[in-house]
Amino acid sequence: MNTAPPDTAPPVSAPPVSAPHPLVDRFGRVHTDLRVSLTDRCNLRCTYCMPAEGPGWLARAEVLEDDEVVRLVRIAVERLGVRSVRLTGGEPLLRRGLAGLVERIAPLGVELSLTTNGIGLARTAAALREAGLGRVNVSLDTLRPERFAAITRRDRLGDVLAGLAAAKAAGLSPVKVNAVPVRGVNDDELVDLVSFAAGHGYRMRFIESMPLDAQGAWDRSAMVSAAEILAVLEERFDLVPVLRHGNAPAEEWRIAGTDAVVGVIASVTRPFCGGCDRVRLTADGQLRTCLFATAESDLRALLRGGADDAAIEAAWRAAVLGKGPGHAIGSADFVRPDRPMSAIGG
Template sequence: MSLGVEPTSGTGLVDSFGRVHTDLRISLTDRCSLRCTYCMPEQGNVWLTRSSIMSADEIAHVARVAADLGVTSFRLTGGEPLLRVDLAEIVSRVAALRSGGAPVEVTLTTNGIGLASRIDELVAAGLSRVNISIDTVRADRFLSLTKRDRLADVLEGIGAAAASSLRPLKLNAVAMRGVNDDELVDLVELAVAHDAEMRFIEQMPLDAGHQWDRSTMLTRDEILAVLGERWSLAPVPGRGDAPAERFVLDTGPHTVGVIASVTAPFCSACNRLRLTADGQVRSCLFATDELDLLQSLRDETLPEADRDVAVETVLRRSVGAKLAGHAINDPLFLQPVRGMNAIGG
């Protein structure tokens, strides 16, 4: 079976710009326990069918091939990955892999709801660390933003993560003008109190309703200006391929991060691929094209070795076609059809 590109045995996932891809983001579901206004509407969502969602076996299969190709870090995302009842099994099977002779890293991005009751099994399964999303510390505002009265549950999840061995612990917030821009300092103080790093994310055009408005986005420079009124900020050297610029607060040891995908893109150092919950490979969060892995994985007429080759070929094709950047700031930029919940963070 040929997909147009013959895999090159023994080489990693390197694109035409020399970027080596060592990070695979795997979405486990498009469903979520919240309805954040910048992500999906409260009602009227069209969900992936249960039969189209990748199984634990299929996820482990793709991860094994990716690890053989040099992927060293796997981030499990959604939607909300804690909605998967087999999450601990998936963590365990991926964490058992090795890449280049070394154990891989398995991390989780979550809204934290239900994390407290599952964190022990996830740590035991081999989870390395966790990122928890929280955009406000005000209960009324949380309800307005997410359409769910669950702030206490998120805070419980943060507390459980802080009490666990998962480090570094990171909290993520989308910074929005006129929404939570008066809480930036409060959010950092919440993170510091839990020995975590707060990371502010510029709002990106990834909402399912395609209502993104650049004027409502709080920029990197504005975020840093607000934080600079409270703390001195010293850049942390050696960013590498990390999406966040990090700054030491005063004399440390705590830090804060800013992910400025819109005003200060970091595409030239991107090392990430994405796998959607229904088995589509995306070379970029903002890609308008996807490549299907699921058909090959479910082709029972193919021996496992041939399915390995098919998976490798799709991964290489995706990397080979990757563009230099996402072009958000180009007048001809097209927002992806899928929303963030269906792509995976």
């Protein structure tokens, strides 16, 4: 959701640069945040993300094995200066042996978090925390059971709410709740969602919908903008701006007189590409320098072809060096990526 794709697939022959040199692109942006998708599979079918049926999932042999994931994360940390790792999907809780994978990544010394739809979190939160997971982001677009079923095509709201409670009880902190407001679907619940999150000690965040749905049906007119979200919230709450730290994508406000914080990620109307510090690794080992990239670098092929750490580092640096300036949504030059969000990793 952050920056533009390179115009062409970057070469993999650039000479290696030894650590601790940072991972820098041609615009001077230093990349310290890595998103790692563990699977393209999901057990929900959210209408703004996926069609009711399809697309097909990756074959098991295409998905990175645990050893491959750990090796790439280690290279990112030890040779490229990555400091935070977010495990994503699809739905990462569908990954077999997830706690064991977390247990292997945590000792690398990164800030380790996970984005999930919350289904299955009630039974896994404690084990994930014990394994070394620091915090979670949980998707929740509505508090109404019938609406949840309509949006996700699954009647699982109770599981998500139980997962949120389990995450908090396990000490996964802060627990962040992510919602995507869509006009005429759930945009009448903005205040209710903030009140719910504040009342339970969660941190609420709203995300502008983006053209990354598998069915290609995104309509900007249905997107609820950051300005609209804030206008609604300010009618009910006294919002005090919170100082933005580093390159965090969310603008945040504290509700006056409380510790409650609400954030807005305005990827479309207030793009933060100029400060982007992240790269993404898909479940099948493709490196993407931007959520909207139209080109990828095949790190899986290097891994399985016997490449050493230096060669993988060189490929990683070459890819980031080719990163573009911004995603260009809304311009005539914008091209939708071939992969939807579920196949890229949130």
